[in-house]
Amino acid sequence: MSNRKLWSLVIGLGVVIVGLLLAYIFVPVPDRSGRQTVPADWVTYHSAKYGFEVRHPADWTVAVTEGVEPKINIYKMGEMAKPPFIHHNNVTQVSIFPKGVGTEGVDGETTTSTVKFAEPVEQATDFILSDGSRWATYVTFDKRPASWEPFGFVWASVQVNDPSSECVLDGQVLPLNQCDLGDRPEGAKMVLGGTINKADRGIEEHILATLRFVMVPGPASVRGMIDCLPHKGDGPTTAECAIGLKGDDGKYYGLLGLSQEDIVSGKWTTGVRVLISGTLAAAPESNYDIAGSITVRKIEADAAN
Numbered sequence: 001m002s003n004r005k006l007w008s009l010v011i012g013l014g015v016v017i018v019g020l021l022l023a024y025i026f027v028p029v030p031d032r033s034g035r036q037t038v039p040a041d042w043v044t045y046h047s048a049k050y051g052f053e054v055r056h057p058a059d060w061t062v063a064v065t066e067g068v069e070p071k072i073n074i075y076k077m078g079e080m081a082k083p084p085f086i087h088h089n090n091v092t093q094v095s096i097f098p099k100g101v102g103t104e105g106v107d108g109e110t111t112t113s114t115v116k117f118a119e120p121v122e123q124a125t126d127f128i129l130s131d132g133s134r135w136a137t138y139v140t141f142d143k144r145p146a147s148w149e150p151f152g153f154v155w156a157s158v159q160v161n162d163p164s165s166e167c168v169l170d171g172q173v174l175p176l177n178q179c180d181l182g183d184r185p186e187g188a189k190m191v192l193g194g195t196i197n198k199a200d201r202g203i204e205e206h207i208l209a210t211l212r213f214v215m216v217p218g219p220a221s222v223r224g225m226i227d228c229l230p231h232k233g234d235g236p237t238t239a240e241c242a243i244g245l246k247g248d249d250g251k252y253y254g255l256l257g258l259s260q261e262d263i264v265s266g267k268w269t270t271g272v273r274v275l276i277s278g279t280l281a282a283a284p285e286s287n288y289d290i291a292g293s294i295t296v297r298k299i300e301a302d303a304a305n
Contacts, residue, residue: 036211047072048214050098051145055210057203072096074207076200079159087155092200094207100151106136107165107181108119113137115208127157130193134201135160137208141235145213152232154211156204160194167191221277222247226270245276 036076037057045062046053054073056062063083065071073083076092085093086101106127113124114134120142136157144152167179169188179188224247245253253276 003212015268029062038206046214050096051214052096053214054094054096054207056207069097069099069101069227071101072098080098087136087157088155090159090203092158092233094154094156094204096154096211097150098148098152100149100153102128105138106180107191108192113139113153114207115139117141118209118212119143121230127192129160129196130166130191131196133196135192135196137205139208141213143213151215154208155207158196158200158204160192160196162194164193165190166193221275222249222253223275224273226272226274228270245274 018119018294039057041058042055043058044055047064050070053073059077060074061077063071063073063075065073065084071086072082072095073085074094074096075083075085077092080094081091081097082088082168084093085091086097086103087095087106088103111128111134111229113121113126115124115126115137117124122140122142124137124195126134127138128134136155138153138155140151140153144150165176166175167184167188168191169185171179174185174188178185179190222245224245227246229245247253
């Protein structure tokens with residue numbers, strides 16, 4: 001074997017090994033029980049307001065937009081477009097729309113979703129490209145939190161590179177202006193072409209599989225100390241952290257319903273011991289939040305023990 005062929009073989013093997021290593025690091029794989037394991041560097045986003053939590057890679061960003069149609073966009077860092085995103089944006093995103101989006105759906109070929117959701121679904125549909133690749137998922141759930149509207153949904157899509165659209169009827173391509181959704185010939189379908197990053201798609205499918213609804217068990221009281229929590233989520237925040245409670249039980253609690261004035265006034269000074277009564281919303285595999293109306297009182301030093 002010549003030196004040139006030997007080096008080509010070595011380089012080829014190196015590329016394969018690097019590819020397998022990257023796949024092992026970044027793409028979740030099933031464990032022996034058939035469930036996908038979550039990489040250790042993934043983080044949890046928890047919303048007590050909308051009653052859900054979801055895991056995602058640490059280098060993906062979460063953007064929350066409130067309003068009549070709230071949007072929680074979890075998207076890949078480096079996207080040129082800026083949130084808020086909806087289902088018509090050609091970006092790599094997993095987005096939660098608790099109250100829906102007031103526009104039409106995405107056109108294209110669809111099939112039953114293969115994502116293994118943790119929650120019972122009402123409808124789960126994957127969108128496919130002309131080569132059969134699954135590039136997006138639309139899902140509604142059978143049982144939703146009370147803060148969701150019946151038309152709330154979750155959308156996940158990867159960016160489609162060099163996208164193209166064709167209207168096809170019995171193997172014949174029709175002009176696109178003859179293929180509008182409201183006036184489409186019977187049997188005609190819109191076929192989307194393009195390429196995707198399949199590793200990103202695999203990550204998104206696993207993000208979807210980690211989405212869980214948080215059920216509120218009822219009133220509860222928590223004793224602990226006001227602290228600068230090491231996570232950002234619902235509730236008042238400073239530039240560095242979220243103001244919350246480090247409970248005597250060793251768990252962290254976010255404090256909802258507080259204003260920035262509460263923080264500035266010094267009422268929520270780090271180190272102050274308090275007893276908080278409210279509605280405790282448990283967040284599986286994560287922290288906990290006090291949701292709803294809360295009352296707080298300082299605990300005297302001799303009564304704290």
